[in-house]
Amino acid sequence: MWNPLGLTLMLVLVWRGLAGRCPRICVCDNIRRHVSCRRQNLTEVPVSIPQMTQRLDLQGNVLKVIPPEAFLSLPYLTHLDLRHCQLERVEEGAFRGLGRLVYLNLASNHLSVLYQEALDGLGSLRQLVLERNQLEEIRPGAFSQLGSLGLLNLAHNSLVYLPDMAFQGLLQTRWLRLSHNALNVLAPEALAGLPGLRRLSLDHNELQALPGEALSRPEGLVQLELGHNPLTYLGEEDGLALWALRDLALDHAALQDVGAGAFARCPRLRSLDLQSNQLGGLPPLEGVGQLRKLNLSGNPLLCDCAARPLWEWVARARVQTDGLCLEPSRLKGEALESLRAKDLYCQRQGDKKEEGEKGALRPRGPTRAPEEARATKPCPAACVCSPDSQHSSCENKGLRLIPSGFPNDTQLLDLRRNNFSSIPQGSFPGLAHLVSLHLQNCGITNLEPGALSGLDQLVYLYLSHNQLSGLNSAALQGIPRLRYLYLDGNRFTRLPKASLKVLPRLFSLHLEHNALQHLALGDLSGVKGLHCFYVSGNNISRVGPGPALELEKLHLDRNQLQTVPTAALEGLPALRELQLSGNPLRALEDRAFLPVASSLQHLYLNGTGLQQISPGAFAGLGPGLRSLYLEKNRLQTLPAMASFTQLELINLSENPFRCDCRLLPLHRWLVGLNLRVGATCEFPANVQGQKVKAATVAFKACPGWGTKKGKQVPLLAQQKARKVQGRGKRKPSRLAKVGGSGDLGGRGHVD
Numbered sequence: 059m060w061n062p063l064g065l066t067l068m069l070v071l072v073w074r075g076l077a078g079r080c081p082r083i084c085v086c087d088n089i090r091r092h093v094s095c096r097r098q099n100l101t102e103v104p105v106s107i108p109q110m111t112q113r114l115d116l117q118g119n120v121l122k123v124i125p126p127e128a129f130l131s132l133p134y135l136t137h138l139d140l141r142h143c144q145l146e147r148v149e150e151g152a153f154r155g156l157g158r159l160v161y162l163n164l165a166s167n168h169l170s171v172l173y174q175e176a177l178d179g180l181g182s183l184r185q186l187v188l189e190r191n192q193l194e195e196i197r198p199g200a201f202s203q204l205g206s207l208g209l210l211n212l213a214h215n216s217l218v219y220l221p222d223m224a225f226q227g228l229l230q231t232r233w234l235r236l237s238h239n240a241l242n243v244l245a246p247e248a249l250a251g252l253p254g255l256r257r258l259s260l261d262h263n264e265l266q267a268l269p270g271e272a273l274s275r276p277e278g279l280v281q282l283e284l285g286h287n288p289l290t291y292l293g294e295e296d297g298l299a300l301w302a303l304r305d306l307a308l309d310h311a312a313l314q315d316v317g318a319g320a321f322a323r324c325p326r327l328r329s330l331d332l333q334s335n336q337l338g339g340l341p342p343l344e345g346v347g348q349l350r351k352l353n354l355s356g357n358p359l360l361c362d363c364a365a366r367p368l369w370e371w372v373a374r375a376r377v378q379t380d381g382l383c384l385e386p387s388r389l390k391g392e393a394l395e396s397l398r399a400k401d402l403y404c405q406r407q408g409d410k411k412e413e414g415e416k417g418a419l420r421p422r423g424p425t426r427a428p429e430e431a432r433a434t435k436p437c438p439a440a441c442v443c444s445p446d447s448q449h450s451s452c453e454n455k456g457l458r459l460i461p462s463g464f465p466n467d468t469q470l471l472d473l474r475r476n477n478f479s480s481i482p483q484g485s486f487p488g489l490a491h492l493v494s495l496h497l498q499n500c501g502i503t504n505l506e507p508g509a510l511s512g513l514d515q516l517v518y519l520y521l522s523h524n525q526l527s528g529l530n531s532a533a534l535q536g537i538p539r540l541r542y543l544y545l546d547g548n549r550f551t552r553l554p555k556a557s558l559k560v561l562p563r564l565f566s567l568h569l570e571h572n573a574l575q576h577l578a579l580g581d582l583s584g585v586k587g588l589h590c591f592y593v594s595g596n597n598i599s600r601v602g603p604g605p606a607l608e609l610e611k612l613h614l615d616r617n618q619l620q621t622v623p624t625a626a627l628e629g630l631p632a633l634r635e636l637q638l639s640g641n642p643l644r645a646l647e648d649r650a651f652l653p654v655a656s657s658l659q660h661l662y663l664n665g666t667g668l669q670q671i672s673p674g675a676f677a678g679l680g681p682g683l684r685s686l687y688l689e690k691n692r693l694q695t696l697p698a699m700a701s702f703t704q705l706e707l708i709n710l711s712e713n714p715f716r717c718d719c720r721l722l723p724l725h726r727w728l729v730g731l732n733l734r735v736g737a738t739c740e741f742p743a744n745v746q747g748q749k750v751k752a753a754t755v756a757f758k759a760c761p762g763w764g765t766k767k768g769k770q771v772p773l774l775a776q777q778k779a780r781k782v783q784g785r786g787k788r789k790p791s792r793l794a795k796v797g798g799s800g801d802l803g804g805r806g807h808v809d
Contacts, residue, residue, distance in 0.1 A: 079106045085747040086111075091134075094747055095119070097712070103128045113137040118712070124148045130155040137161040144168060150175035163187040165211075172200045182206055189213040189235070196220075202227035213237040213259070220272075222247035233257040237283070240264050244272035257281040261307065266449050266470050266494075268292060274299040285309040285331070288494050288518060290469040291448060294319035307331040309353070312493050312517060314469065319344045332357065333380070336493070336517060339364055342371035354381030354394070361389045361397060363404040369394060436463045443468070448491075452476065460485045470494040474520075477501050481533075483508035494518040498544075501525060507532030516540055522568070523547035529557040539563055546570040546592070553577070559584030566590040570613075573597060577614075579604030579626055593617070594637070601626040608632050615662065616640035627653040635660040639687065642667050648674035655679050664709065665690040673697040688713070689736065695720045699727045710750075711736025717745050717753050719760035725750055 080086035081104040084095040093111045095104060097118035102125075107114065112134055121143040129135060135156050145167035153159065159180055169191040177186070183204055193215035201207070207228055217239040224245075225234070231252055241263040248269075249255070255276035265287040273282070279300050289311040298306075303324045313335035321327055322345030330349060332340075334356035343349065352372070359365065361383035372379050372395060383389040389401060437443035438461035441452040450468045452461060454475035464471065466488050478500045486492065492513050502524040510516070516537045527549040534540075534557050541563055545554075550572040558564065564585045574596040582588055583605050590611040598614065601623035609630050614623075619641040627633065633654040643666040651658060655678025668691040680701035689709045694716040700723075702708070708731075715721060717739035728735060728751040737750040745753040757763060 079108055081106050105131070107132060110134050115139045116143060117141045119143050122146055124152040126151040127154050128152055132156070133158065135159055139163045140167070142166045146170075148173070148176040151178055152176060154179035156180060158182055160184045164191070166190040168192055170194050170216075172196045174199045174202075176200065178203050180204055185209045185211075187211045188215070191215050193217060196224055198223065199226065201225055205229050207231050209233045209235075211235040212239070215239050217241055218243070218264075220244045220248035223251055224248050226251040228252055228254075230254050233259075235259045236263070238262040242266060244269040246271045247275065248272045249275045252276045253278070255279055257283075259283045260287070262286040265289060266451075266472070267444065268298070270298055276300075278302050281305040283307045285311065288312050288470060290493050291315045292320040293317035294322060299323040301325060303327055305329045305331075308335070310334045312470075313337055314493060316340055318342060321346050329353075340368050342367050347375070349375065349377050352377050352379045352381075354379060357381060358384040359394060360385045361392070361394060361402060362386060363402055365394065366399065366402045369397065369399070369402060436465065438463050453496075462487060464489060467491050470496075472496040473500065474498045475500070480504045480506060481509040482506050484511060485509050486513055489513060491515055494520075496520045497524070498522040499524070503527075505529060505533035508535065509533050511536035513537050514539065518542045518544075520544045521548070525549055527551065529554040531556040531560050533557070534560050537561070541565040542568075544568045546572070548572050550574060553581040555581035555584065558582065561585060562587070564588055566592075568592045569596070571595040576600045576602070578602040579607065579629060582607055604629050606631065611635040611637075613637040614641070619643065622646060622650040624650055624653060627651070630654055631657060633657055635662075637662040639664045639666060644668065645670040646672055646675035648672045649677045650675050652678045656682065658682060659684045661685070662687045663691070664688060667691065668693055671697055676701070694741070696724045698723045705731075705733065708733060708735050711738070713737065714740035715750055716741040717748075717750060717756035718742070719757065721750065722757050722760045722762070725753070725757055 080093070081095065083098045084093055084104065084107070086093050086108060091110055091112040093107055093113070094115040096115055100116065100119040101121065103116070103121070109131060111132055114132065114135055114137070117139050121140070123146060126149050129138070133155055136158055138156070138159060138161070141163050145164065146169065148164070148169065150173055153162070156179055160182055162180065162183060162185070165187045169188070170193060172193060172195070174197045177200060181203060184206060186204065186207055186209070189211045193212065194217065198221070201210070204227060208230055210228065210231055213235045214237070217236065218241060220241065222245045225231070228251065231254055234252065234255060237259045241260065242265060249272055252275070256278060258276065258279055258281070261283045265284070266289065268289060280302055282300070282303060282305070285307045289308065290313060292313065294317050298321065300323070304326055306321070306324070306327060306329070309331045310333070313332065314337065316332070316337065318341040321330065321343055325345055325347065327346045327349055329351045331353045333353045337354065337357040338360045340354065359381050379395045381394045383392045383394060389397070437450065438452065440455045440457060441450055441461060443450040443465055445465065448465070448467055448469040449472070450464045450470070451472040453472050457476040458478065460473065460478060460481070468489055469491055471489065471492055471494070474496050475498070478497070479502065481502060481504070483506050490512060493515055495513070495516060495518065498520050502521065503526065507530055510533065513536060517539060519537065519540055519542070522544045523546070525548065526545065540561050543561065543564060543566070546568045547570070550569060551574060562585070565588065567588060567590070570592050571594070574593060575598060577593060577598045577600070579602060581604070582591070587608055589608055591609055592613040594613045595616045598617040599619060601614070601619070603626045606629045610632055612630065612633060612635070615637045616639070619638065620643065622638065622643065630653070634657055636654065636658060639662045643663070646668065651661070658679060659682060661683065664687045668688070671693065675697065681704050683702055683705060685707040686702065686705060687709050689711045691713050693713040715737055724737070728737065739745040739748050739750055739753050739756065742756070745756045
């Protein structure tokens with residue numbers, strides 16, 4: 059008869075025997091069966107990892123390729139982390155033998171293709187993370203063996219097209235993340251084979267028309283995110299048919315017009331996010347009797363008699379609506395739902411001055427032509443024109459001249475990947491309703507004066523990845539409503555300040571990956587309404603100050619800044635997000651962010667080589683800051699962080715923290731922080747690899763260590779308590795009883 063105690067003892071001895079094989083460069087936790095081999099420049103998976111290991115962390119190595127059956131000797135593995143391993147290929151059968159694996163993280167690698175049998179053998183897998191790779195292709199059947207998968211994360215890749223049955227086999231998947239790709243086409247059956255899908259994230263892609271047929275396949279979909287796509291129109295004919303849908307996000311698109319029946323086949327819809335589009339108004343929506351929240355903020359709403367049906371419907375249906383009036387001027391800034399019926403009137407025939415002047419500030423949706431008229435509209439021979447979506451495309455046709463003869467009501471024109479070289483004057487005649495113009499990867503070196511004339515409604519202009527080194531201001535005349543200008547991946551050595559002055563409504567400017575060396579914010583003085591400015595990946599070593607701007611986002615990452623441009627921040631009182639990652643900062647001086655301390659919410663400082671942060675570097679920052687990124691630096695210690703009371707995210711991973719008394723304030727702060735921060739001890743050797751939060755043994759000898767009912771006991775009081783106990787004749791004082799038996803080295807508690 060088996061002795062349970064003996065069996066347990068035998069298993070412990072077996073594990074201890076196997077644990078003795080721990081690779082010298084790894085850290086093995088025998089109790090929890092965890093092995094960490096982080097950042098050891100490994101080129102292959104170590105062969106001597108204990109067989110009973112359950113969690114294996116191989117982050118930050120140089121594996122390049124995962125060969126077949128690389129983990130065959132680890133049958134008990136449940137969690138495998140392969141982030142930042144420079145992986146270029148996962149061979150077929152690489153994970154065979156891992157039948158118990160539930161979590162696999164392959165994020166932040168260089169994978170471009172997912173092969174058919176690369177994920178074979180992972181029948182128990184629940185979470186698969188493939189974000190931040192370079193995936194352009196998913197071979198048919200790649201996921202066919204993942205019948206238990208609940209979450210598939212493919213965000214931040216390079217997917218352009220999803221073929222039919224791309225996710226066949228994912229019977230249990232609840233959430234599919236496809237955010238931040240370049241998707242512009244979904245085959246009709248692309249999402250078939252996902253019967254359990256409840257949440258789909260397609261935000262930040264290039265969808266120019268709503269793929270209604272593809273989206274109708276997951277019948278149980280509850281949450282759908284489609285924001286940040288260049289969608290211009292939604293009508294009943296291309297609307298959604300999702301009977302279970304409750305939350306729909308269409309924010310930050312290019313919507314100018316939404317039909318009354320666009321969501322009629324989504325009867326359970328409760329929340330609809332349409333913020334930051336180009337909607338002047340909205341008709342009463344049909345078939346959405348359960349709708350409770352409608353977000354229209356950031357749209358140029360016209361609050362006159364035409365808005366009364368929407369206002370009445372909102373009140374009658376008891377829908378909470380966010381949205382401020384832009385026109386007329388008497389109601390500018392007023393909340394639509396706070397108005398009264400008598401406020402919503404139109405100007406009389408003889409009193410049109412105000413409306414005429416203000417109307418020029420708002421892009422108005424074009425009147426949609428009757429079906430019979432649209433059916434006969436022209437289209438250039440090499441192009442495809444869709445009368446329903448009002449999109450025209452001549453992408454990658456080898457064109458040397460811009461065609462003419464597009465339908466007059468075209469709202470999106472895609473001319474990417476052609477060979478235009480120069481854009482001559484009057485290149486887009488008859489396109490007065492154009493909202494979005496795509497000219498990426500066309501080899502353009504010059505825009506002639508008047509090249510864009512007549513495009514009065516243009517909101518988005520994409521000139522990315524061309525050979526532009528300058529812009530003539532006359533070339534940008536005629537596009538007064540432009541809000542988003544993409545000049546990334548060109549050859550600019552300085553800001554085209556004269557050209558920017560003719561764009562008074564510019565909201566977002568992209569100049570990433572150019573050749574800028576000195577950035578003068580004064581060059582933006584002509585676009586004081588600019589909110590988002592992106593200059594990542596240049597050679598900027600200096601940022602000069604300028605006048606007060608309304609910037610909310612400033613991305614200066616991957617440049618050559620050696621100090622925080624504190625003086626330049628003086629003119630940015632509304633800045634919410636500052637990205638400085640990848641600059642050789644090395645140190646942060648006192649009051650580095652003080653000019654924006656009252657507004658800043660997100661601060662990125664990862665990968666800056668930081669070795670030292672002055673005690674007053676974060677002066678003024680505190681309750682307002684929501685996220686702080688400090689990973690991949692050289693920090694051994696940190697100043698007091700107690701002022702950061704509202705943080706929702708902080709990343710301190712991949713820093714060589716020295717867990718001694720200088721780090722005690724950080725340890726105390728982390729103990730009371732209900733967030734994962736990734737801070738681990740590098741020194742001293744006895745706590746290497748341990749979380750700073752949990753490495754209590756490293757701080758017990760520090761002055762001031764000890765607790766009393768959750769509060770720090772002063773060092774002097776501790777010494778007095780020890781003296782009282784040492785006498786042995788007197789009754790111990792209350793202080794002597796704090797730790798029990800004279801032990802005052804309990805676990806610290808945050809004050």
